[in-house]
Structure formats: C-alpha cells, structure tokens
Amino acid sequence: MDDHYEIVVIGSGFGSLFFLKQYLEKKPNAKIAVIEWGQNRDHNWQIANKRNSDLSPNQTHAQDKNHKPWNYTIGLGGGTNCWFGQSPRFIPADFEMKSRFNVSDDWPFSYDDLEPYYMAAENIMSISGSNTMGKVSPRSGSFPLPPHRVSAIDEIMMAAQPNLHFPIATARSPLSLKNRNQCCATAQCNLCPVNAKFTAFNGFADILTHPNITYIMNAQAREIIHHNGLATGVMYINLSDEEQSIYGDLVVLGANGIQSPAILLRSGINHPQTGVGICEQLGYEFEVFLDGVDNFGGSTITTGLNYSLYDSHPDRENAGAALFYFENRIKHGLRLEEGRWRQVLPLMVAIEDLPQNSNRVTLNARGQAYVSHASVSSYARAGLQYVHDNISKVLAPLPVEKIVALRERPTESHIQCSLRAGHDATRFVVDGNSLHHKMSNLIVVGSSTFTTCPPANPSLTVAAMSLRAADKLV
Numbered sequence: 001m002d003d004h005y006e007i008v009v010i011g012s013g014f015g016s017l018f019f020l021k022q023y024l025e026k027k028p029n030a031k032i033a034v035i036e037w038g039q040n041r042d043h044n045w046q047i048a049n050k051r052n053s054d055l056s057p058n059q060t061h062a063q064d065k066n067h068k069p070w071n072y073t074i075g076l077g078g079g080t081n082c083w084f085g086q087s088p089r090f091i092p093a094d095f096e097m098k099s100r101f102n103v104s105d106d107w108p109f110s111y112d113d114l115e116p117y118y119m120a121a122e123n124i125m126s127i128s129g130s131n132t133m134g135k136v137s138p139r140s141g142s143f144p145l146p147p148h149r150v151s152a153i154d155e156i157m158m159a160a161q162p163n164l165h166f167p168i169a170t171a172r173s174p175l176s177l178k179n180r181n182q183c184c185a186t187a188q189c190n191l192c193p194v195n196a197k198f199t200a201f202n203g204f205a206d207i208l209t210h211p212n213i214t215y216i217m218n219a220q221a222r223e224i225i226h227h228n229g230l231a232t233g234v235m236y237i238n239l240s241d242e243e244q245s246i247y248g249d250l251v252v253l254g255a256n257g258i259q260s261p262a263i264l265l266r267s268g269i270n271h272p273q274t275g276v277g278i279c280e281q282l283g284y285e286f287e288v289f290l291d292g293v294d295n296f297g298g299s300t301i302t303t304g305l306n307y308s309l310y311d312s313h314p315d316r317e318n319a320g321a322a323l324f325y326f327e328n329r330i331k332h333g334l335r336l337e338e339g340r341w342r343q344v345l346p347l348m349v350a351i352e353d354l355p356q357n358s359n360r361v362t363l364n365a366r367g368q369a370y371v372s373h374a375s376v377s378s379y380a381r382a383g384l385q386y387v388h389d390n391i392s393k394v395l396a397p398l399p400v401e402k403i404v405a406l407r408e409r410p411t412e413s414h415i416q417c418s419l420r421a422g423h424d425a426t427r428f429v430v431d432g433n434s435l436h437h438k439m440s441n442l443i444v445v446g447s448s449t450f451t452t453c454p455p456a457n458p459s460l461t462v463a464a465m466s467l468r469a470a471d472k473l474v
Contacts, residue, residue, distance in 0.1 A: 005033045005214070008234050008248035010221040010263065012036045013078020015445030016254030017204050018121065018463040022470035024210065032213045033246055035236050037220045037259075038075030042201050046191055052081040061258050061369040068373055070280075071413040072256045076208070076217065077200030079256075079459065082413070084189040085171035085197035086302065086457040087127050088323070089118050089137040091311050094454040101317045103379070104354050107451040108423050108432030114464050115140055117471070121463035122169075125198040126177060129169035132162070136311040148174045148183070151297050153290070153345055153398060154304035154326055160397030164307045168325075169460075171198035172300050179203065187301045187329035216246075221259075222367075223267040224251055224442065231442040250441050250473075254466075257415030257448035261361040262369035264419070264429075271429050271438055275362060277355025278373060278418040279453050282320070282380045283409030284387065286347040287332050291399040294342040298328035302348075308394045309387060310455060320352040320383025323455040324394065332406070345398075348409070349391075350455040351383040355417040384408075414458050419448040434469035443469055 007023070009016050012034050024030065037060070038053050046052050053075040060074060073082040092111035097103045119141050122129075128145040147167035150158070157165040172183040173196050180203075183196040195202055207213065218239045225233040225245060233247035253260050261275035304326035313321045327346035334341040354377040364370040391403060422428030425437035430449050436442040445466045447458045 003246050005246065005248040006030045007032045007250045007252060008246055009034045009252040009254060010234060011078060011254035011256070011259075011446075012076050012200070012215070013254060013256070013446065014080060014459055014462045015466045016078070016252060017080070017200055017207055018124070018466035019252055019254065019443070019445050019470045020207055020213070021124065021204065022467045023474060024207070026470075026474040030212060033248065034213060034215045035219045035221050035234055035246075036076055036215060036217050038073075039217055040076040040215075041081075043195050043199065046081065047193060050191065052190065061262075061371055062364050063371040063373070067371070069411050070258060070371060070415055071411050072258070072415060076215070080198065080200040080203075082190045083197070083459055084301065087122070087125070087129075087169045087171050087460045088133070088305060088456045089169070090454050090456055090461055091136050091307075092138070093311070093316070094452065097452050103317060104452050105420075105422055108421050108428075111138075114461070114468060117464035117467040118460065120467050121460055125171045125203060125463070126173060126180070127169055127171055127460070128174050130167045133166045133169060135163050136166075136307050143169070145174060148172075148303060149297070149299035150303045151295055151326065151328055152293055153295055154298070156293065156397050157304060157306060157326070161306070161308065164312060166305055166307075168300070168302050168305050170300060170302070172196050174299060179205070183300045185298070185300050185328065189301055219244075221255065221263055224253070224263060224269060226267065226269060226439060229439060231439050250443065252443045252445060254445045257418045257446065258361055258369050258371055260444065260446065260448050261418045262363060265361075265363050266367055269436070269438060269442075273420065273427065273429050275360045275418050276357055277420055278359050278361055278371065278415065279353045279355050279376070280414040280416055281350040281412045281453060281455055282353055282376050282384060283412045284349045284351070284384060285331075285406040285409060286349065286391065287404045287406055288345040288347055288395060288398070289335070289401040289404070290343040290345060291401050292343065293399055295345050296328055296330060296342050301329050302326065303328045306394060309390060315386065318379075318382055319386040320354070320377075320380045321455050322349050322351045322383055322387050324349050349387050350412060351380050351387065352455040353377050353380040353453045355420060355453065361418050414447065416447040416450045416453050416458060419444055420451050421449045422451055433472045434465065443473065445469060
C-alpha cells in the first residue's frame with residue numbers, strides 16, 4: 001500500500017462519499033485513500049445478522065449514563081446503511097435564523113446557494129416526492145421519482161392544507177429500479193429487507209469499487225497529522241493496535257458528529273468551539289384516534305409531512321419549529337373496537353433544537369470521545385409546548401376523537417452542530433465551503449458542520465453540502 005495520496009478521507013458515510021462523487025467527476029484520476037473504522041458489511045450480511053455494523057455506539061464513545069443516547073453506524077457506508085430514507089430539504093428560513101428571527105446564527109450560505117446541489121443529490125439517490133413541496137422548499141426541477149401512495153388521512157390533509165401538507169420526500173423507491181427494489185412498506189427501514197432505500201452499496205458501487213480509491217478497513221483514525229497550518233496525513237490504529245500513518249495533499253474529515261471533534265481534539269488542532277453545541281432534534285410521539293377514517297393504506301413507512309408549525313410557524317422567535325410525520329406503520333397497535341381497527345394515526349413530531357455551549361464532545365482520560373448533553377434548549381422545550389398547544393388546530397381537517405400524547409423519543413439518530421460552520425473564524429470551526437478555519441487543506445463534511453438544527457431530517461442536506469464543498473474546491 002502506498003503512503004501518499006492526493007486525498008486522505010476519514011469515514012465513508014454520506015459526507016465522505018458524496019464529496020468523493022463530486023470530486024471524481026472533476027478529477028477522475030485522483031489517487032485517494034479512505035480510512036474506515038468499521039468493516040465492509042454489505043446488505044446481505046446486515047439482513048442475515050439483523051444489524052448494520054459489528055460496532056455499537058456505546059463501544060465507540062463514552063458519556064454520562066443519565067444523559068441521552070446517541071445512535072449511529074460505523075462501517076463502510078456509515079449512515080447510508082441505517083437511515084430510514086427520509087429526505088426532505090430544509091426550508092429557506094432555516095439558513096437565516098439570526099436575520100429572520102434573531103435566533104442563534106445564520107448559516108454561511110443560503111438556501112439558494114445550496115439548491116442546485118439539493119437537486120443533484122436527489123438525482124443521485126433517485127428521491128421520490130411531489131413537486132408541490134416546492135411551496136415550502138423552492139425547486140429548480142422535478143423529483144426523479146413520483147411520490148409514494150399516501151393514506152386516506154393524507155388525502156384529507158392535502159385537500160384542506162395544500163400549501164402545508166405533502167407526500168413525503170424519500171429515498172425509499174416507489175418503483176423497481178435497476179439497482180433497487182420497490183419499497184415493501186413493512187417498516188423495517190434500518191434493515192430494509194428488499195433493498196429499496198438508497199445505500200452506499202446499491203447507489204455508490206462505482207465509488208466503493210473505484211480503481212483509484214484504496215479502502216483501509218478496521219482502521220480507527222486517531223489524529224490528523226499537521227505542520228505549519230497544513231494537514232499532511234492521518235495516523236490510525238489497525239486491528240493489531242499498531243499505529244500507522246498515511247499522507248496526502250488534502251484531508252477530508254467525514255466521521256460522525258461525535259468522532260470528528262474527538263479526532264480534532266486528539267490532533268491538537270485547537271479551536272475553542274471544537275465539539276461545542278452537539279445536538280439533534282427533540283422528537284415526540286402522539287397517537288390520534290379518528291372517527292370513520294382508516295389509516296395504513298399508504299405505500300411506505302411515513303406517507304405525509306405537515307409544515308403547519310414549520311414553514312408557517314408564527315412564533316419562531318421564541319419557540320422551535322416542528323415538522324409533523326404522518327406514519328403508515330402500526331406502531332402503537334390497532335384499535336380494539338370491531339370494524340375500527342385502522343382508525344388511528346401514529347404521529348411523530350420533530351422539533352428543532354439549538355446548539356448550547358454546555359453540550360459538547362470532549363476527551364476522557366483514555367483519549368476516547370466523551371459526550372456531555374444534559375438537556376435540550378429552552379427553545380426546543382418551548383417548541384414542544386407550542387406543539388401541544390396547537391396540535392388540535394393542525395389536525396382540524398380530520399375527524400379526531402382524541403389525541404393522546406405518548407412520550408419523548410430518546411434519540412432521532414441525527415448528530416449535529418459539533419463543528420459548526422460560519423464566517424467568523426473565532427466563533428465557528430469551518431467556513432462556508434467546509435474548510436477548517438485554521439487549516440486550509442482540511443475539509444470537514446457531515447452534519448457536525450450544521451450551523452443550527454432544523455426539524456427536518458439532515459441526510460439530504462449533508463449530501464448537498466458535500467457535493468457543494470467538492471465543487472467549490474476543485
């Protein structure tokens with residue numbers, strides 16, 4: 001194995017692979033090394049073993065056992081393996097939180113700057129959706145695939161709220177494709193039994209088998225080697241606990257939002273905001289009992305998204321926005337009354353959180369990533385209260401018998417904001433083009449670089465940002 005490359009990449013999830021996809025479009029002969037902590041576990045292995053990876057999150061970071069859990073996948077393909085395929089875009093206001101609402105910070109680029117890359121990412125992943133979503137997230141083109149069949153409940157909501165309720169945008173295919181099957185709607189999305197959702201294995205086979213890319217598996221990246229303000233390589237530990245190093249002209253840090261800060265901290269690439277602000281959405285579950293309307297007639301796990309308290313949020317200055325997910329899975333059981341078994345709606349609501357200085361990634365005495373996250377922000381709590389106060393209004397078009405508030409969800413599996421992007425090099429770790437403020441040849445990709453934490457799923461935005469970062473660099 002050579003020890004010098006044009007690019008050395010840490011991690012092989014959404015951020016890394018979409019960056020490489022765009023980079024290789026412009027420089028197809030680039031010599032690249034990818035360092036991956038986990039193993040190459042393809043779809044067949046994952047189904048047979050009923051898990052996405054050999055490693056569980058609690059093996060790879062430490063935390064206070066009384067704090068919230070964090071969920072992620074370490075292995076070839078990273079989060080493309082375990083994600084559910086939910087693929088909404090953010091909305092324009094998400095990128096202008098300070099300017100519009102005097103909350104937190106603006107992102108270092110706008111929705112319009114990212115929109116062409118949203119389109120490119122949707123085309124790469126063959127995203128299914130309705131072009132009516134352009135009413136909240138403006139579009140320059142159509143979705144590659146038509147939307148899934150929605151439920152009777154969604155039909156009622158779309159008729160009453162045509163500017164706020166839409167079929168979900170998703171990477172779970174509604175059709176049989178060359179490399180993917182049709183979604184089976186069995187709600188086993190983290191281990192899709194029919195290989196319907198986009199993953200690295202069915203969508204990036206050209207990247208995983210590229211003759212110019214060397215994949216170094218079972219290799220835990222420990223430090224980025226640097227000298228005089230330039231990243232020169234990566235030191236990693238192999239399965240035999242031996243330290244090895246490889247070198248490159250450019251380093252791309254694409255581990256998750258816990259491991260990426262830890263690598264920077266171990267490397268002595270000091271920035272006061274490294275690891276600070278880690279967060280994810282606050283999730284909450286409801287069960288809605290209906291009178292005379294059956295559910296579970298859609299063709300995928302989640303059929304509809306409602307933006308009533310997101311795009312049209314009247315008090316976002318004081319309370320986090322919320323996105324409603326209309327579920328097509330029998331999550332809490334059927335009703336017991338004869339003939340009314342399906343007259344129930346499982347509803348999940350995701351509320352935006354804000355990064356807080358008290359929540360952070362540090363290192364423990366062993367040099368292992370240590371996550372401290374005692375609580376969500378008061379802004380997220382206010383958002384949840386706003387949901388409780390207004391859910392009846394949101395669901396007013398439906399024949400609702402009762403709404404049962406069930407529980408907060410322990411995690412949304414979306415690690416964000418631990419290496420935030422912004423123009424001010426004293427307050428943010430990376431700039432608007434994903435370059436580390438203190439190192440001109442160190443690119444950081446992934447949701448760790450999000451400036452704020454909107455309520456929508458992050459994966460599509462990660463993909464778009466990574467395409468943009470590579471495009472701006474080359």
